[in-house]
Amino acid sequence: MNVARHSYITHLEAAIDGTEFEPGSIQTTHGGRPLWVRYDLERIAREVDREVLRSRPATLWRYEELLPLETGQEIVTLGERTTPLLPCPALGRKLGVPRLQIKDESLLPTGSFKSRGQALAVTMAKHFGVRRLAIPTAGNAGGAMAAYAARAGLEAFVFMPRDTPSINRFECLLAGAKTRLVDGLIGDCGRIVRERSEEMGWFDLSTLKEPYRLEGKKTMGLELAEQLGWHLPDVIIYPTGGGTGLIGMWKAFQELKAVGWLDSKTMPRMVAAQSDGCCPIVDAFERGERFAETHVAPATIATGLRVPSAIGDFMILDALHESQGRAVKVEEKRILPYMKKAVAAEGLAICPETATCLIAAEMLATSGWIHPDEHVVIFNTGTAQKYPEVLSSDLLQLERPEKQVNGTRR
Amino acid sequence: MNVARHSYITHLEAAIDGTEFEPGSIQTTHGGRPLWVRYDLERIAREVDREVLRSRPATLWRYEELLPLETGQEIVTLGERTTPLLPCPALGRKLGVPRLQIKDESLLPTGSFKSRGQALAVTMAKHFGVRRLAIPTAGNAGGAMAAYAARAGLEAFVFMPRDTPSINRFECLLAGAKTRLVDGLIGDCGRIVRERSEEMGWFDLSTLKEPYRLEGKKTMGLELAEQLGWHLPDVIIYPTGGGTGLIGMWKAFQELKAVGWLDSKTMPRMVAAQSDGCCPIVDAFERGERFAETHVAPATIATGLRVPSAIGDFMILDALHESQGRAVKVEEKRILPYMKKAVAAEGLAICPETATCLIAAEMLATSGWIHPDEHVVIFNTGTAQKYPEVLSSDLLQLERPEKQVNGTRR
Numbered sequence: 001m002n003v004a005r006h007s008y009i010t011h012l013e014a015a016i017d018g019t020e021f022e023p024g025s026i027q028t029t030h031g032g033r034p035l036w037v038r039y040d041l042e043r044i045a046r047e048v049d050r051e052v053l054r055s056r057p058a059t060l061w062r063y064e065e066l067l068p069l070e071t072g073q074e075i076v077t078l079g080e081r082t083t084p085l086l087p088c089p090a091l092g093r094k095l096g097v098p099r100l101q102i103k104d105e106s107l108l109p110t111g112s113f114k115s116r117g118q119a120l121a122v123t124m125a126k127h128f129g130v131r132r133l134a135i136p137t138a139g140n141a142g143g144a145m146a147a148y149a150a151r152a153g154l155e156a157f158v159f160m161p162r163d164t165p166s167i168n169r170f171e172c173l174l175a176g177a178k179t180r181l182v183d184g185l186i187g188d189c190g191r192i193v194r195e196r197s198e199e200m201g202w203f204d205l206s207t208l209k210e211p212y213r214l215e216g217k218k219t220m221g222l223e224l225a226e227q228l229g230w231h232l233p234d235v236i237i238y239p240t241g242g243g244t245g246l247i248g249m250w251k252a253f254q255e256l257k258a259v260g261w262l263d264s265k266t267m268p269r270m271v272a273a274q275s276d277g278c279c280p281i282v283d284a285f286e287r288g289e290r291f292a293e294t295h296v297a298p299a300t301i302a303t304g305l306r307v308p309s310a311i312g313d314f315m316i317l318d319a320l321h322e323s324q325g326r327a328v329k330v331e332e333k334r335i336l337p338y339m340k341k342a343v344a345a346e347g348l349a350i351c352p353e354t355a356t357c358l359i360a361a362e363m364l365a366t367s368g369w370i371h372p373d374e375h376v377v378i379f380n381t382g383t384a385q386k387y388p389e390v391l392s393s394d395l396l397q398l399e400r401p402e403k404q405v406n407g408t409r410r
Numbered sequence: 411m412n413v414a415r416h417s418y419i420t421h422l423e424a425a426i427d428g429t430e431f432e433p434g435s436i437q438t439t440h441g442g443r444p445l446w447v448r449y450d451l452e453r454i455a456r457e458v459d460r461e462v463l464r465s466r467p468a469t470l471w472r473y474e475e476l477l478p479l480e481t482g483q484e485i486v487t488l489g490e491r492t493t494p495l496l497p498c499p500a501l502g503r504k505l506g507v508p509r510l511q512i513k514d515e516s517l518l519p520t521g522s523f524k525s526r527g528q529a530l531a532v533t534m535a536k537h538f539g540v541r542r543l544a545i546p547t548a549g550n551a552g553g554a555m556a557a558y559a560a561r562a563g564l565e566a567f568v569f570m571p572r573d574t575p576s577i578n579r580f581e582c583l584l585a586g587a588k589t590r591l592v593d594g595l596i597g598d599c600g601r602i603v604r605e606r607s608e609e610m611g612w613f614d615l616s617t618l619k620e621p622y623r624l625e626g627k628k629t630m631g632l633e634l635a636e637q638l639g640w641h642l643p644d645v646i647i648y649p650t651g652g653g654t655g656l657i658g659m660w661k662a663f664q665e666l667k668a669v670g671w672l673d674s675k676t677m678p679r680m681v682a683a684q685s686d687g688c689c690p691i692v693d694a695f696e697r698g699e700r701f702a703e704t705h706v707a708p709a710t711i712a713t714g715l716r717v718p719s720a721i722g723d724f725m726i727l728d729a730l731h732e733s734q735g736r737a738v739k740v741e742e743k744r745i746l747p748y749m750k751k752a753v754a755a756e757g758l759a760i761c762p763e764t765a766t767c768l769i770a771a772e773m774l775a776t777s778g779w780i781h782p783d784e785h786v787v788i789f790n791t792g793t794a795q796k797y798p799e800v801l802s803s804d805l806l807q808l809e810r811p812e813k814q815v816n817g818t819r820r
Contacts, residue, residue, distance in 0.1 A: 058491070077496075079517065080494075104488075104489050110759065147759070166798055174753040175753050175754055343586070345560070347488055347560035349584075
């Protein structure tokens with residue numbers, strides 16, 4: 001498929017107060033808060049049988065009725081494919097969640113789940129005539145944006161904290177993006193983009209600052225539902241930085257329910273996992289608040305979780321409450337050991353962000369909140385190979401000069 | 411699919427002299443040279459319609475009739491999916507091959523095409539009761555083997571040159587493989603594995619030292635044919651180190667022809683691309699010889715091509731001759747500039763090895779050996795993100811402190 005065949009989009013809707021906007025032109029936020037993309041779900045329910053999916057390629061574009069593309073619209077693609085949902089019984093048994101499955105998003109272009117959002121956002125921005133894209137990033141979103149912008153023939157400007165993993169810097173530079181290191185955090189990068197966008201002619205692709213990255217991330221939920229034969233799992237644990245994936249999945253499940261494609265009677269409990277080095281959502285959840293306070297002095301090796309303030313905080317917290325889920329913080333010092341344990345147990349390239357979910361799973365199983373019979377799905381949001389700085393000091397001591405090999409015999 | 415449903419394997423056959431072996435037990439080489447896996451192609455032609463593929467998942471396992479699995483055999487999988495075949499018109503026009511397509515193997519587990527071979531090799535080794543695997547590697551094969559071994563619950567021992575990219579070292583260590591750095595080249599690593607295998611109880615997964623990695627790599631050709639609607643391209647350019655992929659694809663095309671699945675009347679011309687820093691196959695081709703001499707003092711940033719001596723040299727050269735193809739060496743110093751040009755043009759994470767193919771394409775187009783109307787397919791064998799050492803010095807000068815951003819306005 002190179003063009004969309006259907007368009008069921010009706011309008012955009014401000015998440016904070018329901019104000020409606022036309023979908024046919026470029027849109028950003030309302031009152032500084034995100035917009036939802038809304039579809040004519042009743043018409044989809046009448047006109048579209050889920051069986052139509054069977055004949056379509058295994059990509060995120062197969063869910064075209066639930067995507068914001070206009071009829072005949074060209075898409076920007078790097079060959080993103082449906083990601084595998086892998087049973088991980090060896091790891092699951094260690095953690096007390098034997099029915100664990102991991103959906104491995106590291107197999108997407110640029111090695112992370114950020115490709116889903118950028119594929120949609122860049123496709124829509126190009127469609128609306130945008131020529132220059134800008135993004136503040138903790139790392140992987142910038143790499144994905146740079147790659148999709150190159151594919152689309154658009155200019156890209158990426159702002160990232162100076163201590164972002166080197167591979168994120170390299171992938172942006174390689175793709176031809178103007179890449180700037182900022183002495184600060186992702187919020188400082190975001191401020192630069194905001195302040196200079198008008199002067200520079202940038203369109204701001206920040207998390208939830210335009211409505212379509214969310215629709216891309218939503219496809220994680222659509223794929224998961226289809227892969228499970230339209231039966232959702234009991235619990236989903238998701239590493240939560242900006243939270244677009246969690247918000248997007250919860251939106252996906254509501255839409256699937258509305259169009260009648262789900263066979264599940266119940267919805268999964270959604271769990272947001274964060275490091276105690278940066279846990280604004282957990283703090284808000286524990287205080288019973290709908291809006292989060294900025295986490296002061298955030299510090300975690302899980303760079304994707306180093307988001308001290310999320311514009312979609314209330315959307316994340318709403319999803320946790322509506323799903324009867326929760327937010328869990330894990331000890332920063334446990335992240336690297338669990339990452340290593342997970343890769344060695346299953347061979348999957350588990351990233352530090354995902355390691356927080358594994359720790360959370362074990363905590364929730366130990367406390368009884370997750371029952372051993374329950375089906376738990378965790379998302380591996382990026383590939384471990386993109387974190388050499390995290391790994392180097394710890395792993396290199398394992399290497400031995402070749403001549404000592406004989407000593408290793410067991 | 412978790413188990414194979416069919417088995418059409420008949421025997422193994424020594425590539426050097428046709429000696430036959432039973433397929434039902436572990437096998438290595440004959441006379442130090444590789445074995446082919448042979449199938450009852452006549453029976454497949456009679457019994458299997460290619461349309462059967464339509465209902466199967468988009469993974470390399472879908473070609474089960476042409477794979478060595480026994481009926482009911484469990485497979486070792488990390489969720490490897492059919493890789494995308496992407497039109498690259500912007501890059502193709504720059505190179506004089508406007509009908510260029512790139513098959514992006516970087517989207518496989520561990521970020522490289524090596525996953526195909528290791529998925530099959532580890533699956534078969536486990537099936538035959540092997541517990542300890544060893545491999546000499548230029549980098550990516552070790553990473554893939556370590557990951558599949560972890561998934562299979564087998565012990566892994568990896569030997570790599572000391573200057574192998576750090577990410578390959580990290581991915582092996584993370585997956586729990588015993589990882590050893592060797593002061594030497596892949597051949598030196600191979601000698602260590604050979605000499606100690608008996609003592610250590612290792613099964614040697616070196617390139618073409620067992621028959622099943624080749625069958626995994628063969629799936630590149632099977633996928634390509636199916637993706638092109640059973641019409642093969644005019645030219646395939648392949649970055650050639652050990653050459654398993656090129657040999658495997660050529661085998662795939664012969665098998666597809668024999669079972670009657672191909673609609674193509676002609677076969678593609680197969681081109682082996684190498685750096686002039688390590689080009690034993692090109693040298694042998696130019697001398698008209700069937701066996702290659704060891705390349706002395708090989709040096710290339712394309713670490714996957716740093717294979718001075720290939721056990722399957724005659725199989726590569728046979729495929730080049732039978733296909734009316736050729737071997738092309740490119741200037742080492744052009745690799746990095748073409749890698750950058752390619753990523754910036756299309757957003758794909760092109761690796762240095764693949765850059766040699768792009769340079770070769772341009773040379774062959776310029777010389778008239780490739781006509782502008784011809785359909786050219788190049789394989790991106792790994793992700794650019796795995797080569798930080800190659801990129802760092804060259805790219806970091808492009809980064810500017812954030813405060814200079816205003817000066818970049820054009």
